[in-house]
Amino acid sequence: MARLIHTIQQIRQQVDDLRAQGKRVALVPTMGALHDGHLALVEAASKQADAVLVSIFVNPLQFGPNEDLQRYPRQLQQDKHMLDALAQVTAIFAPSADEMYPKGFDTNIVAGELAKRLCGAARPGHFDGVCTVVTKLVHIIQPDCMAFGEKDFQQLRIIEQCMADLNLPVDILRVPTLRERDGLAMSSRNQYLSVDERATAPQLYATLQSAAEAIARGQKVQDVLAHSLRTLNEKGFDPVDYLALCDEKLYEIAAYQPNARLFVAAYLGSTRLIDNIAV
Numbered sequence: 001m002a003r004l005i006h007t008i009q010q011i012r013q014q015v016d017d018l019r020a021q022g023k024r025v026a027l028v029p030t031m032g033a034l035h036d037g038h039l040a041l042v043e044a045a046s047k048q049a050d051a052v053l054v055s056i057f058v059n060p061l062q063f064g065p066n067e068d069l070q071r072y073p074r075q076l077q078q079d080k081h082m083l084d085a086l087a088q089v090t091a092i093f094a095p096s097a098d099e100m101y102p103k104g105f106d107t108n109i110v111a112g113e114l115a116k117r118l119c120g121a122a123r124p125g126h127f128d129g130v131c132t133v134v135t136k137l138v139h140i141i142q143p144d145c146m147a148f149g150e151k152d153f154q155q156l157r158i159i160e161q162c163m164a165d166l167n168l169p170v171d172i173l174r175v176p177t178l179r180e181r182d183g184l185a186m187s188s189r190n191q192y193l194s195v196d197e198r199a200t201a202p203q204l205y206a207t208l209q210s211a212a213e214a215i216a217r218g219q220k221v222q223d224v225l226a227h228s229l230r231t232l233n234e235k236g237f238d239p240v241d242y243l244a245l246c247d248e249k250l251y252e253i254a255a256y257q258p259n260a261r262l263f264v265a266a267y268l269g270s271t272r273l274i275d276n277i278a279v
């Protein structure tokens, strides 16, 4: 059974105990409302470590003023139940906002160029909040490795850059996106979708796949993106924040190159969905 810990002092004690036993420690940072995608991160982490810690923290710093901080699903007991079923999870670190950001907290990590594009353009400050909380978690837990999902590929790249830039000695594991059977990328925010929206949602991935195939066949990227954008609008994704082919550094590119990925963010009703695939 996973131990549920709410304070920094106690999680540090837990990590000290694991270290005293010579164990390699992995951290899986999450915001909770866990699904099988999160469990895939635990699985990947457990292959690289003797003990896995999962953090569950809805980080206020990474939500903009008009975003879904209040509405974001919080279901700690259900999450704990899911993690209890996994023998690899030693403890869940679920701090309060006051524990992480006590009165007077006054320091932020500012993410750089990588955070200005794609989701960063629509969500100013979001990746600063992500970098700040992840850096704090790394200092609190000092894990040997951390697992992040390719579902949030930009976040993954920014964290890799942040850890490297700040010389934090932690290996980052990239975990492929886990999908529902109909292709929709698993996400805690899928809970927001109405029945009709949920029926439409898989079209996001389907459209990405068709676009990737067309680009791989050699069709002009600009034409493929224009066509895919029209398709998304017709299916009811409105607005589409971005649909772009990007290189490894997340710069938009106009022609295929190795490691190119397609990225999309689009609204279905009031729910913002993101996805990306390798081309």
Ligand code: AMP
Pocket (backbone or CB within 6 Å): 029, 030, 031, 032, 037, 038, 040, 041, 147, 148, 149, 150, 151, 152, 175, 176, 177, 178, 179, 185, 186, 187, 188
């Ligand atoms: P979140 O709780 O949404 O902040 O996500 C926590 C971690 O789980 C991040 O590293 C995400 O990229 C990862 N994640 C979320 N959804 C998926 C998914 N469908 N497949 C793989 N990883 C995911």
